[in-house]
Amino acid sequence: MEMKFENPFGADKKRPYIIAGPCSAETEEQVLGIAHELKDQNIDLYRAGIWKPRTKPGSFEGVGALGLKWLRRVKEETGLKVTTEVANRVHVDECLYHDIDVLWIGARTTVNPFSVQDIADALEGVDIPVMVKNPINADLKLWIGGIERLYKAGITKIAAIHRGFSSFGETNYRNAPTWQIPIELKRQFPDLLIINDNSHICGRRDILKDVAQVAMDLNFDGLMTEVHNNPDKAWSDAAQQITPKVFGQLVSDLVIREKGGTSVDQSDLAVLRSKIDVLDDELLRILDDRMKLAEEIGVYKKANNISILQPERWNAILEKSEKKATNLGLSVEFINKLFRSVHQESINHQEEIMK
Numbered sequence: 067m068e069m070k071f072e073n074p075f076g077a078d079k080k081r082p083y084i085i086a087g088p089c090s091a092e093t094e095e096q097v098l099g100i101a102h103e104l105k106d107q108n109i110d111l112y113r114a115g116i117w118k119p120r121t122k123p124g125s126f127e128g129v130g131a132l133g134l135k136w137l138r139r140v141k142e143e144t145g146l147k148v149t150t151e152v153a154n155r156v157h158v159d160e161c162l163y164h165d166i167d168v169l170w171i172g173a174r175t176t177v178n179p180f181s182v183q184d185i186a187d188a189l190e191g192v193d194i195p196v197m198v199k200n201p202i203n204a205d206l207k208l209w210i211g212g213i214e215r216l217y218k219a220g221i222t223k224i225a226a227i228h229r230g231f232s233s234f235g236e237t238n239y240r241n242a243p244t245w246q247i248p249i250e251l252k253r254q255f256p257d258l259l260i261i262n263d264n265s266h267i268c269g270r271r272d273i274l275k276d277v278a279q280v281a282m283d284l285n286f287d288g289l290m291t292e293v294h295n296n297p298d299k300a301w302s303d304a305a306q307q308i309t310p311k312v313f314g315q316l317v318s319d320l321v322i323r324e325k326g327g328t329s330v331d332q333s334d335l336a337v338l339r340s341k342i343d344v345l346d347d348e349l350l351r352i353l354d355d356r357m358k359l360a361e362e363i364g365v366y367k368k369a370n371n372i373s374i375l376q377p378e379r380w381n382a383i384l385e386k387s388e389k390k391a392t393n394l395g396l397s398v399e400f401i402n403k404l405f406r407s408v409h410q411e412s413i414n415h416q417e418e419i420m421k
């Protein structure tokens with residue numbers, strides 16, 4: 067579906083747009099105190115969670131609609147615009163009643179088309195910006211689907227929030243960034259603003275800045291970070307929150323590079339890109355040759371009644387490629403992924419022959 071988005075932040079300010087505030091609204095004093103500190107940093111939007119979807123019951127699940135009154139006071143006292151998460155029609159109605167400026171739909175809601183549709187229906191005819199976090203699973207179509215539901219309800223001031231994706235097993239991140247997904251979203255919808263939620267990707271303080279910088283280098287439009295006056299004592303997500311002071315430093319340390327680089331002579335870049343084009347052509351030719359060999363092997367296996375998967379041979383290839391990758395200084399993880407993908411495609415070609 068073709069969509070034309072408007073800037074949810076109103077003014078066409080230069081990127082990055084900055085959204086900050088506590089994970090959860092805890093007390094009126096806490097919400098107002100953090101807001102006053104962030105006001106001096108010229109942030110674009112103040113965030114605080116009121117209804118908190120938690121992994122397990124028994125954790126702090128938010129102060130509820132009472133917190134919306136505190137956010138209204140933030141607006142009155144600081145002039146900041148405010149945003150909170152909504153997960154259903156009741157939340158939407160409460161937010162509209164309390165003059166919340168911007169809504170966001172959380173990752174655990176974006177996964178459910180019924181919930182997103184319920185929110186979209188409640189917003190029909192309302193002019194309010196909405197930000198849509200990625201679904202917890204790495205499903206770009208579901209993310210776009212959520213955005214489409216809102217767009218069909220007449221919401222055009224939409225931004226996407228990239229908060230990373232759940233993955234099984236130990237990783238460096240709380241939610242893997244899987245950058246290729248937001249990159250593809252931007253490719254399909256160049257005028258859709260994408261905000262990086264580094265807090266939920268990292269889950270810990272020490273790598274927040276690195277992830278924010280990667281996001282800026284990938285042309286993300288803004289940052290959403292959880293900021294708390296006493297992070298260690300936060301009632302939710304303590305490990306990933308930082309003080310307003312640390313956050314101010316993080317933002318001022320960000321290097322914002324030009325998207326197009328129009329102000330510099332690009333002839334050197336063009337030369338390097340033409341060399342990459344030559345290598346890409348070569349890569350494609352090599353892959354094509356390799357698949358043709360796999361097909362010949364498929365014909366042989368069919369004639370001699372040999373199964374497609376050959377674990378010993380496959381193990382040897384993986385081990386050899388890992389060693390070579392290490393010697394060349396290439397990432398073993400990358401080479402592994404590449405070869406697994408090539409192996410799967412080789413199996414697909416042989417299956418076609420077997421049919």
Ligand SMILES: C=C(O[C@@H]1C=C(C(=O)O)C=C[C@H]1O)C(=O)O
Nearest residue numbers: 360363374375376379380409412
């Ligand atoms: C091509 C073969 O079939 C499969 C595919 C492989 C590959 O693409 O390298 C390796 C082992 C097999 O699992 C083969 O048996 O050599």
